[in-house]
Amino acid sequence: MTTTTKHLPADERKAITVVTVIELAGRRNPGEITTAAIAQQMGLTQGALFRHFPSKDAIWLAVMEWVAGQLLARVEQGARHAKTAFAALDAIFTAHLDLITTCPGIPRILFHELQRAEDTPAKGVVRALITEYRKQLITILERGKINGELANEINVSAAAALFLGMIQGLVMQSLISGDPEHLNRMSSEVFTLYQRSIRKTT
Amino acid sequence: MTTTTKHLPADERKAITVVTVIELAGRRNPGEITTAAIAQQMGLTQGALFRHFPSKDAIWLAVMEWVAGQLLARVEQGARHAKTAFAALDAIFTAHLDLITTCPGIPRILFHELQRAEDTPAKGVVRALITEYRKQLITILERGKINGELANEINVSAAAALFLGMIQGLVMQSLISGDPEHLNRMSSEVFTLYQRSIRKTT
DNA sequence: TATGTTAGTAATTAATTACTTACTTAAGGG
DNA sequence: CCCTTAAGTAAGTAATTAATTACTAACATA
Numbered sequence A, B: 001m002t003t004t005t006k007h008l009p010a011d012e013r014k015a016i017t018v019v020t021v022i023e024l025a026g027r028r029n030p031g032e033i034t035t036a037a038i039a040q041q042m043g044l045t046q047g048a049l050f051r052h053f054p055s056k057d058a059i060w061l062a063v064m065e066w067v068a069g070q071l072l073a074r075v076e077q078g079a080r081h082a083k084t085a086f087a088a089l090d091a092i093f094t095a096h097l098d099l100i101t102t103c104p105g106i107p108r109i110l111f112h113e114l115q116r117a118e119d120t121p122a123k124g125v126v127r128a129l130i131t132e133y134r135k136q137l138i139t140i141l142e143r144g145k146i147n148g149e150l151a152n153e154i155n156v157s158a159a160a161a162l163f164l165g166m167i168q169g170l171v172m173q174s175l176i177s178g179d180p181e182h183l184n185r186m187s188s189e190v191f192t193l194y195q196r197s198i199r200k201t202t
Numbered sequence C: 001t002a003t004g005t006t007a008g009t010a011a012t013t014a015a016t017t018a019c020t021t022a023c024t025t026a027a028g029g030g
Numbered sequence D: 001c002c003c004t005t006a007a008g009t010a011a012g013t014a015a016t017t018a019a020t021t022a023c024t025a026a027c028a029t030a
Helices: A010-025 A035-042 A045-051 A056-082 A084-100 A106-114 A121-147 A155-179 A181-198 B010-025 B036-040 B056-080 B087-104 B105-115 B121-147 B155-176 B181-198
Strands: none
Touching: A010 A035, A010 A045, A010 A056, A010 A106, A010 A121, A010 A155, A010 B155, A035 A045, A035 B155, A056 A084, A056 A106, A056 A121, A084 A106, A084 A155, A084 A181, A084 B036, A106 A121, A106 A155, A106 B105, A106 B155, A121 A155, A121 A181, A121 B036, A121 B155, A155 B105, A155 B121, A155 B155, A181 B155, A181 B181, B010 B036, B036 B087, B036 B181, B056 B105, B056 B121, B087 B105, B087 B121, B087 B155, B087 B181, B105 B181, B121 B155
């Protein structure tokens, strides 16, 4: 029996808050997620949230840190356990899309935070996330050049940008079609094209 | 002398409203643009806006129609005056980035509208825009296959998705870096990669 | 010039929002 | 077993927002 007590330790409550926000972001505009909506989804009163977070921005910060952690962990694991550069890129691509498929709210949250005009701490976390992601990609791409997998003339910075754009494009397409299955159907075809764009042509 | 009277004909006032919103979206989060802010930027009182638009959503609808018109006009022109498929894609790519550079608010507006949960009329316009854009791209790509410019084995639907993703990726990168110049520096390098992804390898 | 219409103002309204406060309840260690 | 304290409730508050209202100035034209 899961003793569903009302009072939870702070750490646990914080963790639940984060996943609740991500779940809500999968269904509605992140900018329109109110503290009242978060609380209701958790079966809590609105005021209770402010026992654990000093402000709404603090909630967003916690969410971003969780997302960044999840995504970077997958990227790093993909980068580590792969022999070739292509295998590494494929692993990262798959892991990234897998995360997005399980948590459709994540790309929406990231987009929304980047749109904000103010330089919030949460935005800083997103910026750091993308910067680190790019760095990992560039390392892999340069390794691929040395291996002879990739053409020497390609611009690795552009190749990293295209990699991220490829994922974004897939996300946008599924946002438009409203069909999350769209993502899985298209992804392998698009990745094939990406490989063509950087591979060495013998 | 440009008689800067206060009273303007409705059509003119509507047009000014649209460009004002786009200009504001370049500097702040589209979701946080209030009717008061729009009015202030136009040198008008807030209530006056509702003489010309029945609701705020109607303002967004007008903005989307204007954006869609601008973008599709450029796409179609790019498609028309080009001899080869690659030339057409290049023309569209350049025209699209040019529009974004002059009006940085446009991609932000489109992203924001796609994020919204409700199915607003404005969102419908965006959906139609992207659908038509994709259709044009696919036509060009298929023509390219027949020409022998493109490899026969490529998936044109995926190639269209990658084209849009490429632009999105560039926009996102410049959102992150906060540097609009970043876009121009990177764009040609990324487009080179895109060409590699679809061209026939002899 | 008289008259009807369009476009404007200034003030107000109802709803919503993040955040606060005063009080209550449940945990759990000495 | 009690008592401190962390966690939760319920009812606020001040600020902001889209939309409305009653009124006025500018324009068109017969």
